[in-house]
Amino acid sequence: MLYRTLPGTDLQLSAITLGCWAIGGRWWGDDVDDDAALELIDAAWDRGVTTFDTAPLYGYGHADELLIRALGERRHDAVIVTKVGVRWDADEHPRSDLSPAHVIADAEASLRRLRLDTIPLLLTHWPCESGTPIEATLEALETLRAAGKVRAYGLCNVDPEQLGEALASAPIAALQTPLSMIRRDFHGGLRQRCGEIDKSGRWRQTLGVLAYEPLARGLLTGKFLFLKGPPPTFPESDMRARDPRFSEPVWSRLSPLLQALQTVGERVGAPPAALAVAWVLRQAGVSVALVGCKRRAQLEESLQALALLRRDRVFAALAPFITAARP
Ligand SMILES: NC(=O)c1ccc[n+]([C@@H]2O[C@H](COP(=O)([O-])OP(=O)(O)OC[C@H]3O[C@@H](n4cnc5c(N)ncnc54)[C@H](OP(=O)(O)O)[C@@H]3O)[C@@H](O)[C@H]2O)c1
Secondary structure (H helix, E strand, C coil), rough: EEEEEEECCCCEEEEEEECCCHHHHCECCCCCCHHHHHHHHHHHHHHHHHCCCCCCCCCCHHHHHHHHHHHHHHHHHEEEEEEEEECCCCCCCEECCCHHHHHHHHHHHHHHHHCCEEEEEECCCCCCCCCCCCCHHHHHHHHEEECCCCCEEEECCHHHHHHHHHCCCCCCCEEEEEECCCCCCHHCCCCHHHHHEECCCEEEEEEEEEEEECCCCCCCCCCCCCCCCCCCCCCCCCCHHHCCCHCCHHHHHHHHHHHHHHHHHHHHHCCCCHHHHHHHHHHHHHCCEEECCHHHHHHHHHHHHHHCCCHHHHHHHHHHHHCCCCC
C-alpha cells in the first residue's frame, strides 16, 4: 500500500481508501450482503487499507455499524473518514442542515455509533440547504476540533467558489469530490485551490483531496461491456436505474473507452478497474481514491492499480479514449 499524509496533519491515508456507501445496503441494488461486507473490511485491512470512508446516510448508520463490527479494536488505528449534516425523515428526501447545533449533534451521534473518542477526519456531506453561512458551520467544526472530538475537518461536494470562501475562514484539511475518467470537473477550478507553487517553483499540495466514484459506479470496471449491446438494466432499488451514464445516448458514447480499457487491460494483465483507479491516483492534486466495493474480489481488482502508477505509456494509450468520452 502507498500512504499519503493529509497536508497540515499527521494523518496517513491509504492511497486506496475503502468507500462504504454500498455496504450500507441502500440504493445499490439487492445483492448487498453483511457477511460479504465484514469479510471485505477485514481483507482490506490485511492488504494495508487503513482508511475507510463512511457517512451516517450510508444505510442510515448500517455502514458504520458493519465497519466497527469488522474492525473491532483496530478502529483506533484506522483513519475513519465520516460526514456531517444530512438529515432524513421517513419518506423524505435527505437534505443538508449545516447549522452549528446539527453539526455538533450529528458528530456526537457518529462518535457513539463508531465507538470512538475522536473522529480522524470529519467532512460536511454536501452544501447546506437551510441557509447556514459556511463560516458558522466551520466555527462548529473548529469547536469540535478544539474539544478533541475531531482531528481534522473538511468539505465534500463544493464548487471552487465555495471552497475558496471556506479556505479563507478556517484551516480546512481536505476536500472530497468526484473524479474519474468520465467525470473530471475537479480539473476545472477546484484543483488549483488545493495547492500552491512554492519558492522553488514546485507544486505543493496544501489540501488533501479524496477522489470519489473512481469507477463511475462500476461502469469503468468493464463488467457492463456488451459489445454493440444495449445499456445494462438495474432493479428499482439500485440508483443506477436512474443514472444517465447507464442509458442512451451516453452509453454508446462511452463504449469506445470501455472497450479500450478492456483491450489495454488484457495487454498489461490488469483489470479495467485497476486502470480506472490508477488513472485517478495519477492525477495531480489527488491524495487518495475512494473505491466503493461490495465484496473482497472487487477490492482485489482495484488494488492492482498500485502496480500501474508509473506506466506512462499505458495511460498515453488510453488518453485519446478518455478525451473522447468527455461529457
Ligand atoms: N461525499 C459524497 O457525497 C460521496 C458521493 C459518492 C461516493 N462517496 C464515497 O466514495 C466511495 C466510492 O464511490 P462509489 O461507491 O459511489 O462509486 P465507485 O467506487 O465508482 O463504484 C463502486 C461500485 O462499483 C462496483 N464495483 C467495484 N469494484 C468492482 C469490480 N472490481 N468489478 C465490478 N464491479 C465493481 C460495485 O457495485 P456493483 O457490484 O453493484 O456493481 C461498487 O459498489 C463511496 O463508497 C463513498 O464512500 C462519497
